[in-house]
Amino acid sequence: MADASVMRAALVGIDFGAGDFKASLEELALLARSAGADPVTTITAKRNSPDPAYFVGSGKADEIAQAALADKVEIVIFNHALSPAQQRNLERKLNVRVVDRTSLILDIFAQRAQSHEGKLQVELAQLQHLATRLIRGWTHLERQKGGIGLRGPGETQLETDRRLIGERVKMLRSRLAKLRKQHETQRRSRGRNKTFSVSLVGYTNAGKSTLFNTLTKAGVYVANQLFATLDTTSRRLYLGEEVGNVVVSDTVGFVRELPHQLVAAFRATLEETIHADLLLHVVDGSSGVRMEQIEQVNEVLREIGADHVPQILVWNKIDAAGLEPGVERDEYGKISRVFISAHSGAGLDLLRDAIVEAARSGPAPADALDIDERGLAHDADAGSVVGPVENMSAIIPVGPHH
Secondary structure, X not given: OOOOOOEEEEEEEEEOOOOOHHHHHHHHHHHHHHHOEEEEEEEEEEOOOOEOOOXXXXXXXXXXHHHHHHOOOOEEXXXXXXXXXXXXXXXXXXXXXXXXXXXXXXXXXXXXXXXXXXXXXXHHHHHHHHHHHHHHHHHHHHOOOOOOOOHHHHHHXXXXXXXXXXXXXXXXXXXXXXXXXXXXXXXXXXXXXXXXXXXXXXXXXXOHHHHHHHHHOOOOOOOOOOOOOOOOEEEEEEOOOOOOEEEEEEOOOEOOOOXXXXXXXXXXXXXXXXXXXXXXXXXXXXXXXXXXXXXXXXXXXXXXXXXXXXXXXXXXXXXXXXXXXXXXXXXXXXXXXXXXXXXXXXOHHHHHHHHHHHHHOXXXXXXXXXXXXXXXXXXOOOOEEEEEXXXXXXXXXXXXXX
């Protein structure tokens, strides 16, 4: 029996001749399922440039309308960013709800955000996106073609909504700024204690959280879906007497065309990446578009100012790719790539050795830093509580691990 809460969706993708179109469509289907939709049909077309009115052209819009009717589609999801006017025109023509790629990703983030900070960041991104589309909420006023006392109220209501959204955005930015200061305090305490920090970054669903759990026994939620983990979680990892403790952080996964509103809103979370001593860039070694995914991640890293942080490529899922555990070095003798399987544990000893090697040339051991069972970092010398090393509410309480 079908789940009544799952919306029947039609996916629309336009091939403009750039990038891997097939992989992009497969990712859209994954995103749609992650949001709780059931893609029942996919409509594609080739164009040189988007149509100003319907993005796809009026003929293709008619075809989508017929398919939506035939397949009892409740929502049409575009694999592109639509302008407010295009979205409005399409909804009128198709008589169903239309969402673009940006709205879809925002919706998934809204569903997955668990921590207070994560929810604030998602709400800020949603409001910034909504501000450009306010007119959609007042279509009943668009039919009023003038007349005394009829034109004004709609304009007043829109201005009121814009003002309320503006005030809420200002308040959210203020709260996030305070949280950012807290993060900076925690990072300074780690810096004083010379704690070597490692951040896991990578394309969503590359296996970051599985690797994080395997390394740190953290128990973070893992699933074969996009954006299973949203909030940054940090744990201590002991790497022997020579290096001592390092702090490992699992961050939100990246995706192609990650909405700019999200990158901006999640800057506080992603700052953990900027201030890391080492980035472990986790790659799905079994993916046919892994090189494109690597470039997408590096693009976001450039955008947030983390492209200067030393990086090791962690070639994950080697069991699925038919590869053997191993290490590659660059022309300077530094480790550039480690081949592992976070699922089976193959090659993890090589990865630990790579972190130790990087830590030796980084900050000194963190003997002065103690982290208690509540996740609070203590300065052993000063005897004071520095602050939470991890967001304890970041673990998403959904079902068993896959």
